[in-house]
Amino acid sequence: MGPRRAATILLMQLACGVAASGLLARAGGGDSFSGGGGSSGGADGDIGALIYLIVQLIRLLLWLWMEGGPVGKVLCVAILVALAWAGYRWWRQSQREKQRAMEGKVYRSARAPGRGLLDSGFGGIRERDPNFSRVLFLDFAHLIFTRLHESRGKGDGSIAPYLAPALREKLNRGHTTASRIVVGAAEIESVEVTAAEQRISIRFKANLLEQSAGEARRVLLEQRLLFARPHGIITRSPDQTLKLGCPNCGSPEEPRTDGKCPSCGTVTARGEAGWQVRALQTLRKQDALEPLISSGGVEEGTGTPTVVSPLLESQLRALKARDPAFNLKALTQRVQHMFMEIQRGWSEADTSRLRPYETDTLFDAHRYWIERFVEQGVRNVLEEVTIERIQLAKIEHDAWYDAATVRIYAHMRDWYRDRSGKVAGGNPEVTRRFSEYWTLIRRTEAAGRPSGDPDRCPSCGATLDRVNMAGICEYCGSKVISGNFDWVLSSITQDEEYAG
Numbered sequence: 001m002g003p004r005r006a007a008t009i010l011l012m013q014l015a016c017g018v019a020a021s022g023l024l025a026r027a028g029g030g031d032s033f034s035g036g037g038g039s040s041g042g043a044d045g046d047i048g049a050l051i052y053l054i055v056q057l058i059r060l061l062l063w064l065w066m067e068g069g070p071v072g073k074v075l076c077v078a079i080l081v082a083l084a085w086a087g088y089r090w091w092r093q094s095q096r097e098k099q100r101a102m103e104g105k106v107y108r109s110a111r112a113p114g115r116g117l118l119d120s121g122f123g124g125i126r127e128r129d130p131n132f133s134r135v136l137f138l139d140f141a142h143l144i145f146t147r148l149h150e151s152r153g154k155g156d157g158s159i160a161p162y163l164a165p166a167l168r169e170k171l172n173r174g175h176t177t178a179s180r181i182v183v184g185a186a187e188i189e190s191v192e193v194t195a196a197e198q199r200i201s202i203r204f205k206a207n208l209l210e211q212s213a214g215e216a217r218r219v220l221l222e223q224r225l226l227f228a229r230p231h232g233i234i235t236r237s238p239d240q241t242l243k244l245g246c247p248n249c250g251s252p253e254e255p256r257t258d259g260k261c262p263s264c265g266t267v268t269a270r271g272e273a274g275w276q277v278r279a280l281q282t283l284r285k286q287d288a289l290e291p292l293i294s295s296g297g298v299e300e301g302t303g304t305p306t307v308v309s310p311l312l313e314s315q316l317r318a319l320k321a322r323d324p325a326f327n328l329k330a331l332t333q334r335v336q337h338m339f340m341e342i343q344r345g346w347s348e349a350d351t352s353r354l355r356p357y358e359t360d361t362l363f364d365a366h367r368y369w370i371e372r373f374v375e376q377g378v379r380n381v382l383e384e385v386t387i388e389r390i391q392l393a394k395i396e397h398d399a400w401y402d403a404a405t406v407r408i409y410a411h412m413r414d415w416y417r418d419r420s421g422k423v424a425g426g427n428p429e430v431t432r433r434f435s436e437y438w439t440l441i442r443r444t445e446a447a448g449r450p451s452g453d454p455d456r457c458p459s460c461g462a463t464l465d466r467v468n469m470a471g472i473c474e475y476c477g478s479k480v481i482s483g484n485f486d487w488v489l490s491s492i493t494q495d496e497e498y499a500g
Helices: 003-028 037-067 069-103 115-128 134-150 165-173 312-322 328-348 351-357 360-376
Strands: 106-108 177-193 197-212 215-230 276-287 306-308 378-397 401-418 423-443 488-494
Touching (some): 134 177, 134 197, 134 401, 328 351, 328 378, 328 423
Parallel strands (some): 106 306
Antiparallel strands (some): 177 197, 215 276, 401 423
16 A cells, blocks of 8 residues: 555545544534533543544654655645644634634723722812813823923923922933934823822833934933922913913023022922922833834734723713713714824825824824934835724813723734835735724813814814914914814824723
8 A cells, every 4th residue: 555545544534533523522512511511521522532633643644754755754744734834824713713802892991000099199189179181281291201301401491390400400411412202102100199299100101312422312211200299289271281481470481599480480490380390210211223114914902902991981971961062973983084184194294184183292293203204215105094993982071171082993004115116114915903092182162063074174164275284274373283173183092002
């Protein structure tokens, strides 16, 4: 009997064994008997069949390799390759099924470590300052972080009142300057209310350009900033808060040696008038690599459950009570339009497409990267952009803003092209699947206004072809990205970073 005939007979035996195993799994084991005591017989049968198959397979492979000659060895290798490929396909399929099953679930953010303490801390602050806004504070902290690094080695009077004297002196003495600061993430780690003051700790992840002794290098930086202020201070309007300068009168002058503002005489340098950075801790610092270029597949975190606020239903009811014109479908449609326009603007390196939909802070970060791509002669091409679904995760309300966070599931072909049109990175033939959390904000006084056509100015109704880089519609002079008229995009958080 030749090796081919022997292999054929043994393979037929194995096939029969596989069929028997399948029948046993359906008739005697599996979910059908998961709840009763009669399932053990079927399970034992399955195990026995599996052991039999493995033994037969080993016998086949050994016989082919030892007795089958050259043809037998080739068949042995072919069977091993086929088994490895089948195992890999099974693993990939099981991962996809597991991921899809997870996507239908939610993770209640109140169970996230430390979440209850954060909510309790914010509640304590609002008891003393009803105007406090988490959304506004994060915007303010982002601005302080950026200005703090921009002031290194040269000083900046407008930020001086917001830095503790020792920290301000240390930064002014330094010989390293920083520019092109892009904040990738800002996470509130702790909120504490003591007998004398309020404290908020924020962890920043940033990318910036450092210059020292004529040399420049781009670094990745992770730092923790501790903000503190005494009780009795009421948060000012967003325009006043983000103006910086003297917390009392807005003067950009640096405080005098006695800590007082030269214009109004208020003591600002010691933190009596508002939030001040008391401490700065560097957690990680390393040279930055070029942006990672993806090659398709599913991004990390896409299959994790959505982090949903445990109060979402009551938050949604409260929003509808405050604003009878609010419509979740209209908000979702606006998010869809924003998402597609922002991806198109990114792919075409056209910042004018992004500008009508993003707050200043987010737009500055996106504009930086687009300009960097242009300088390098590289275009990040996004094709066949498709939104799979949008899921509401959280709604917030405070004295100044309404905020809505949604999770967007999408896929696209994401690759890089150089000036000559050649592929510089990624794979234009492979689709990449991902999800992100987008937070949109609007001013509370915008309640009652139906969400308008996202292709038109929310103030005058004109087309968005003349919105300048300051976010102002040149037809009516309104700043369309302030949130005074309609929802605008405030932040984008990757799913593996979002904690609710």
